[in-house]
Amino acid sequence: MLTQEVKELVNKGEMLPLMEEFYTIQGEGYHTGTAAYFIRVGGCDVGCHWCDVKESWNADLHPPTHVENIVDNARKYADTVVVTGGEPLTWDMSALTSKLKESGMRIHIETSGAYELSGEWDWITLSPKKTKLPTQSVYDKADELKVIVYNKHDFTFAEEQAQKVNPDAILFLQPEWSRREEMTPLIVEYVMNNPKWRISLQTHKYLNIP
Ligand SMILES: C[S@@+](CC[C@H](N)C(=O)[O-])C[C@H]1O[C@@H](n2cnc3c(N)ncnc32)[C@H](O)[C@@H]1O
Ligand SMILES: Nc1nc2[nH]cc(C(=O)O)c2c(=O)[nH]1
Numbered sequence: 001m002l003t004q005e006v007k008e009l010v011n012k013g014e015m016l017p018l019m020e021e022f023y024t025i026q027g028e029g030y031h032t033g034t035a036a037y038f039i040r041v042g043g044c045d046v047g048c049h050w051c052d053v054k055e056s057w058n059a060d061l062h063p064p065t066h067v068e069n070i071v072d073n074a075r076k077y078a079d080t081v082v083v084t085g086g087e088p089l090t091w092d093m094s095a096l097t098s099k100l101k102e103s104g105m106r107i108h109i110e111t112s113g114a115y116e117l118s119g120e121w122d123w124i125t126l127s128p129k130k131t132k133l134p135t136q137s138v139y140d141k142a143d144e145l146k147v148i149v150y151n152k153h154d155f156t157f158a159e160e161q162a163q164k165v166n167p168d169a170i171l172f173l174q175p176e177w178s179r180r181e182e183m184t185p186l187i188v189e190y191v192m193n194n195p196k197w198r199i200s201l202q203t204h205k206y207l208n209i210p
């Protein structure tokens with residue numbers, strides 16, 4: 001059982017349920033191929049049936065960790081951090097991002113946008129989900145929109161989301177991993193016919209790295 005004191009620190013974002021941290025290469029989206037330290041925060045209730053990190057969903061399984069300790073670790077490895085999850089915006093990201101900034105780090109977030117934006121970010125990757133649509137605050141600030149393509153209807157969903165995001169966001173279509181053989185050729189054709197879109201692949205899975 002968590003003490004009341006720990007619960008309050010988690011509510012304030014001064015502690016976060018930390019699932020894992022790892023130094024790797026950003027596999028997806030605009031920054032594909034660049035080294036970054038990943039901080040994976042537990043807790044998500046969006047419920048994507050194809051989610052590749054379902055172990056992250058239950059926040060209670062991941063130890064509440066002081067953000068100072070997360071930052072002290074991260075700064076040893078890299079100058080760019082990617083905060084992911086789980087759904088990081090489940091929590092108040094202000095304390096984590098202000099401490100990362102004090103350490104001079106560049107900070108990126110991977111989010112479904114299902115909750116209001118908190119924290120200060122150098123790069124926001126929005127990957128919207130039909131089951132819990134993004135909040136306006138995240139549409140307004142997203143640097144890239146990355147829509148996962150599981151079936152043909154997801155092209156329609158992608159166009160709807162592109163209408164909602166700010167006009168400067170860079171647009172990506174990414175095949176859902178288990179459907180990549182069927183969907184990748186359709187995405188290739190779609191991007192050639194609709195060149196405002198780009199392809200994003202989960203390159204870390206092809207490289208067998210985290
Ligand atoms: C695990 S999520 C965590 C961050 C946040 N909850 C979100 O969905 O953006 C990280 C990224 O992986 C993508 N993703 C998750 N499962 C996937 C799968 N099976 N195939 C392709 N992309 C996937 C998500 O859409 C998101 O862009
Ligand atoms: N290498 C690597 N790149 C990633 N980009 C987004 C990821 C995520 O799970 O948020 C991810 C991940 O899990 N690994």
Ligand code: SF4
Nearest residue numbers: 044046047048051086
């Ligand atoms: S929002 Fe992200 S972490 Fe949550 S279930 Fe969907 S892909 Fe997984």
Ligand SMILES: [Mg+2]
Nearest residue numbers: 052053084210
């Ligand atoms: Mg991943």
